Amino acid sequence: MSRLLAVGSVAIDSIKTPFGARERSLGGSATHFSVAASFFTEVGVVAIVGGDFTEQDEAVFHERKVDTAGLERVKDGKTFFWAGEYSFDLNTAHTLDTRLNVFGDFKPTLSPDAANAPFLFLGNIQPTLQRDVRSQSKAKFVAMDTMNLWIDTAREELLKTIAVVDALIINDAEARQLAQESNIIKAAKVILKMGPKFLLVKRGEYGAAFFSNDAYFATPAFPVEDVADPTGAGDSFAGGFMGYLAQQDHVDEESIRRAIIYGSVMASFNVEQFSCDRLRALNPEEIQQRINRFSEFTHFDLYPNMKSVNSAVKQLERR
């Protein structure tokens, strides 16, 4: 049984960046999320694909032991297709083409097993569908993503959905747009009043910030020198975050802070190659190395005169 269920899109992307292009690139929020999360816990995916979705496309899920029982297959339909281009700064995707295909009729129904997964991630799909999935699930911790399209066109439905999840995981611009407030600290307060206990703001190359009614945490991103394709960065971040929490089976401020670091590291790998290629080749030691480097490059010691105490302690530990 999966500990973490991911509902969202599985897509075929066509992607152009200043550093390359790929015509048929496996993508979608549920894909990047579940592959990233699979390094930490048992993950199940709920999504829809068409008859054009090949065994080769699906291979990554099996390699990563992601449960695809919830992957609905529409033989005579085509898989959700997205074509996008990134300009030189890699920060913004310009959509060239979107074809919903079978995704337009996606009505996710959870199996009893899927409904029992204690952690649930609602990837970026229509907010009414997200809420419907949430109501089918018995999860004890539910996080969701959304996008500018739904903030613009389905605001009322979106607000109802945000009200029934534990955590909202969105980017900077979406948070400002949702709250209609340019200052991110004020925007976070507005959003927390909408109902979720936690708000996680993704800042791309600048890192992430976490807000609750009584806590604040911020971190820079893991520095990545060679970004090949930013597609799925946000979903792999959410995957590392939720995967770690599901593994720990314990959600409090301390585990959330650690989960954000794990999420950041998974996103840093995801962007290094197209599609899920980098995560496919990843091993746990590499994750641990970046986690440790994270500690190192964010560390500062305000009271260096305490160092003697710390080194004394280390000597103590060694005994």
Added chain:
Amino acid sequence: MSRLLAVGSVAIDSIKTPFGARERSLGGSATHFSVAASFFTEVGVVAIVGGDFTEQDEAVFHERKVDTAGLERVKDGKTFFWAGEYSFDLNTAHTLDTRLNVFGDFKPTLSPDAANAPFLFLGNIQPTLQRDVRSQSKAKFVAMDTMNLWIDTAREELLKTIAVVDALIINDAEARQLAQESNIIKAAKVILKMGPKFLLVKRGEYGAAFFSNDAYFATPAFPVEDVADPTGAGDSFAGGFMGYLAQQDHVDEESIRRAIIYGSVMASFNVEQFSCDRLRALNPEEIQQRINRFSEFTHFDLYPNMKSVNSAVKQLERR
């Protein structure tokens, strides 16, 4: 004698933000820098003002015990004037008017005392002038700022100047422009090859990153809920940074990390009110409070099972 010398502009600004406007606002890089630095060490300012510069304008320097012996006064000239407007997101200043006035003829000459200050900050002025000041100074640690204008119009002179300083303190966009490289990690490598030992990249509301040939440090910004006027944020950051280093009289990676936190805190205060108003009303306890909060909101504990060891140590300390 000053431990830290600041060379740059003292200006009269006219500023509009979505939250207010001020017609005659004391500004300039040397102003924001030296007022911020004055909380940490003895600061001297080298700049030029016109006959319109009043005792009231100058009061903040005296309040903060900034040495104004190097403030050149041109009775029949007018002070450098800048008019700017910030749009809703407060990230970018749109220049409405720039009148160099006496600043156009600024040829800084250091007094023997000024030349002996061990720390020197070259605020954003024409790079040939910066280099001239650098050659007059006997400082053991020199940092400089610059701007897109000089990167565009005086690149060769700028490169010669960058080659003879210890640290370059610029913003994100300037670093990418200077290096002609959009990835900031790659850009940093290009810039370090230009000669400086250290590169400090200011990221506004997202924090700061530090690069040397063998070190990397990044931090988010101190979260500010009420930004009244972003003018001088970068200079007050540099002021806190250099002020702290001059106070410690010791530059290594550890002290630089701490200095970045101090700089971030000074910038967070500076933006809360127009001009130097917030820094004028600031006391050292308030600085210390934000420094401590910085530790708290950036902290994560990767190995929580070590907590027992830490608490054991604290008990040990108490004995």
